[in-house]
Amino acid sequence: MTPSAVRQAAARAARPRRGPPGFSGLPARPLLIAAGVLAVVAAGVLFPVAFPSPVATTYGFDTLIFVACASAWNLFSGYSGYLSLGHAVFFGSGVYAVAVGAQDWHLTGTGVFGLLPLAAAVGGGIAIPLGLVALRVRRHTFVVITIAFFFIFQLMAFNLAFTGGTSGLVAPILNWSGATYNNPFYYAALLLAGATVAVSWLIRRARFGLHLRAIRDDEDRARGLGVPALRVKLAAFVVSGAITGLAGGLWYYFIGAAAPQSAFDPLFDLSLALMAFFGGLGTVAGPVLGALVLEPAQQWLTARFTSNYLSEILLGVLFLVVIIFMPRGVLPTASERLARWRAAWRRRREPGAETRP
């Protein structure tokens, strides 16, 4: 190998991979990734066994709900580049779909869980008209329209008769024992989170995901190359909305009550975006990592400082730090560093081959 060829090879290795990062943004290592996924799944399954206290499982449940919602957000916003700050619309609609259904059909006990598909259907169904309006505009205007939808829905939750207004609705009581009350919820959330990540991964691998990313990179060109842009965007929006609605329905039973402020929470929208950005926007593992780190951190901060304000300030500061110093998220930034280190290491191992330029 001539020195120049080696130098080229080293430069190739050192160069950060162009284009959108893959599963995690890390170089593809199927075995390593499989092992990592298995470890995370095992940790998720064993968590309530290791930490059976209701406090711990409550944290776990909340975190898993956010893993699901952040992944659902990412499979639309992260892949397509259309930032939605109105996903609480789907979450809240799922909450109210189940709440109103359980109340009107007088469901009690575990029977209420039969309504969860309804939550998904409502979340996905609402996404169709909203998407048809919002997906006609791009960039800032799209973001603002999703915010507008959010406020319309919050206003409706406050003012429509069937939502119970400001006081909201109360879920049917489940007569499960207190010690293990959280566990079924926890495993349901784990299932939902796992399924969402799997869907996100499948979409990314498929032509569908390729279409979405083509739209993100250059929508006009993608359209010119034959991508049915509106249909693709709308499909992703609906899938994302359905999952978020389902998560809302499950969350409603766990919390036991629906109120306009908590079901349609502006901080929810922001948290999803923050989690996806934190881990790595548009990657499969990024939102999972973001949710696993940020949701417990936020819960802990709120519990630790009792005042919401301090945790709010810290959340904002953390957000800024991530955006400014790791604009592509933790995983892609880490992968770049790793690639650079590996190249440097390789260069050191073959000192003779490398002549300094």
Place this chain on the structure above:
Amino acid sequence: MASQIYPAIADGILVGGVYALMAVGLTLIFGVLDIINVAQGILVVIGGYLSYVLSVHLHIDLFLGLLITVPVMFGLGLVIHTVVIRPLRGSERTSMSLLACFAVAIIGEGVLYAVFGADVVTLHASYTQSSFQIAGYYITDIYLYCFLLALALVAVIYLLLYRTRFGRSVRATMQDPVAARLVGININRVAALTFGLGVAVTAAGGMAFGATSGGFNPNSGYDLISRLLAIVILGGLGSIGGALVAAVFMITLESVVDIWSPSWAVAVFYVALVVVLTVRPAGLFGRAAVRAQ
């Protein structure tokens, strides 16, 4: 009914002027920096609290206090631009800046809660309660004063943009940043000053908002920013005239709907926004280019 509608229209136009001032700041920032400053709402509230502190603790008149609060907010705008906006680079800059401004808004809200608590605060002066009669209807003095203030400040901004060298470089940057740079305009300076200017108007906007609304607390930022966003998008992003027209039109409409249904009046904004964007994706006065990615 007419006895209610005419005062509602008058109030709507007067308050609409105040919103127009805040919206002009927002749309200017968008035009030059290509970002939407979603922190504008909380900045207005901060401006309101500054006026509150000055009038309650130092007994400085609300309008005189602006001589202090406007430069302070201008400085705050420069700081935000330097610390948060300027470091953002790369292809994701647009979406990142939006989230960064959101983060600023959250921090601002948290700080306000920590300092002032959640209690609703109102701005008082001798002229906030008094009113005068015109054609048989009563109009509160402060509404007229704030409208005149907003009018004066919008006129100042207009003159600044269309009669000064700085204004010419701002407009050049709005039209084409690359070409502006090629002819020797210091884009970074223009961006920083524009951001400062856009934030500075929130000092006046906050005072006027605090004096004309029923009161405010740190949570008012959400309400404000959602209205302002609806206004600037309706008017067409980056269009100053559009922002003025949309502000007066929307606030008047809200004020009139409020007669029948106070709880649904706010919805008028978003419904109008959705309807207009369905028909005209670039807004009423927007350029088609706004749509391009």
